[in-house]
Amino acid sequence: MLSKKKTLNFFKKQNQQLKGLNNKLCMSCEQSSVWSHVEELPPDAIFLTKTLFNKDPNPAKVNLGIGAYRTEEGNPYILKVVRKVEREILDDVKLDKEYAPICGEPQYVHACQSVIFGKDAPVLKEKRAAGAQSLSGTGALRVLCEFLKVNFANSKVYLSKPTWGNHTKILLKSHLEEGTYRYWNAKGRNLDIDGMLEDLSKARPGDIVLLHACAHNPTGVDPTLDQWKQIASLLKKNKLIPFFDTAYQGFATGDLDRDAAAIRLFEKEGFDFVVSQSFAKNMGLYSERAGCATVVSQDPKLVSACQSQLEAVIRPMYSNPPRYGAEIVKRVISSPENFKLWKEEMTYMSGRIIKMRQLLRQHLEALKTPGTWNHITDQIGMFSFTGLTGIKINTSSFFFNTASQVDVMISKHHIYMLKNGRISMAGVTTKNVEYLARAMDDVVKNVK
Structure with missing residues (x-):
């Protein structure tokens, strides 16, 4: 039977060994995390355009990637009827957070x-x-x-x-x-x-x-x-x-x-x-x-x-x-009143997009850009499938890998769009539509 002193020494030695093992485990954890096998995935292609756009210092840059309506100044737009209703909500004491x-x-x-x-x-x-x-x-x-x-x-x-x-x-x-x-x-x-x-x-x-x-x-x-x-x-x-x-x-x-x-x-x-x-x-x-x-x-x-x-x-x-x-x-x-205001604002927003389609087509045709451009005005809604395409994969711009023309639109002209050639017409304004047309003209003529 172990004496009290020997018993204490035994547990002391065991404790030291456990501490040493724990230190080794901690060092191992520092070297290899339980998350070390987790694969890093590529970012979402649409939101990547926004990230790249935000990082671009060029003052002429244009974001036509994300489908969000913009004003003539290129700013986010909050509908007037939404502002009106938000004030009503703020004043409604009956609303709760249940x-x-x-x-x-x-x-x-x-x-x-x-x-x-x-x-x-x-x-x-x-x-x-x-x-x-x-x-x-x-x-x-x-x-x-x-x-x-x-x-x-x-x-x-x-x-x-x-x-x-x-x-x-x-x-x-x-x-x-x-x-x-x-x-x-x-x-x-x-x-x-x-x-x-x-x-x-x-x-x-x-x-x-x-x-x-x-x-x-x-x-x-x-x-x-x-x-x-x-x-x-x-x-x-x-x-x-x-x-x-x-x-x-x-x-x-x-x-x-x-x-x-x-x-x-x-x-x-x-x-x-x-x-x-x-x-x-x-x-x-x-x-x-x-x-x-x-x-x-x-x-x-x-x-x-x-x-x-x-x-x-x-x-x-x-x-x-x-x-x-x-x-x-x-x-x-x-609300009949609010509903009427909403429809009026939608008519205005969709009308502005239609106008931008017309202007873009006019500029492209005036520049004698190769091809036909009636599809710009034939298409409807927020987006236009421009037809900008390519074969090469630009490894420095991996997420835009289906169209070399798109790569040049981004790298040279600072116009951000999706890899498939889609642009958001809601981001086109009277201030940037000619610049957009000239950029498209450049890549169609010079990037094959």
Whole structure:
């Protein structure tokens, strides 16, 4: 049996050994973190343009990357009706900071859906639409993709070629299989309706087709009403599920109803479908993340089940939506006076974009820039698919790797745009449109 002294020495020695081991472990931790295997991913291409633009000291720089409306001075714009409503909210002592329902305030959801379908639409009167407030359009897309994954696990989701880059990322995170259909006719710089219909005719019953309701991103090319009817006929024949993404309602033509024509056509044709909706662009609420996810059912008895599924998706994702942006949207839409002001401002904003399209085309044609430029004015909405393309990969500008012409637009002319040649017409002004045209003229003539 060990004496007390020997026992103390034993534990003292053990303690020293443990301290030594601990020191070695700490040194090991300093040399190799548990995060050492984490791969650094490339930044988002769209927001990278903003980062590079902000770092560029050149006074002539122009940011045409991010789709956000700008004034003639190139500054962010807050709608007057939004300012008005914000003052009303500030003075409303009845408002509190309590949790909103999981799917948002029902009045907000109804207001959003009334903009899509029309105030007196049968789908609303007959209560055939489930809905949830979402974190803008991206949030609505993700919630609806999760909803579809649960209920249509084996379905493929077809995206247009090209489409908004985030669509693919959202499908990937939702574990949905992606398919594609032809959309952009690069040669004619218009819609490849025949290719689109041919590709979608190969989809299986129960597959899902994501459609841009208006102002297609990135091309700015929308189907005509007759073409929408062809698309609807094919989807109905093949029992495909429409998935509308409407992020630019009012920005395409300046008219909310005209920009919702495709969705209303599909509802009238008796489709069950889903809609992702955003107020980032048309109400200028980019940072407020105000949107709506809607599920339309021709059978009102199934709406409750769909609503419960939306709740089940949202609760473990972010639990409850923010109230401030939704309160702004609700008050703008629900008040006849505010609604009128909003439509007037949308008409002005879309009108300014149309004017910039006309000026850009005029300058390019005056410069005798090779090619045809009618597509600039034929396209609608916030974006223009310029047609600036290339073959080379510029390793110093990796994220703009599909077009050497785009690289030169950025490096030489300090005009920031996306790698696929998309520019935001909302960032074009009377002060920079000639500079933009001369830069485009330069790369078209000199960069092959």
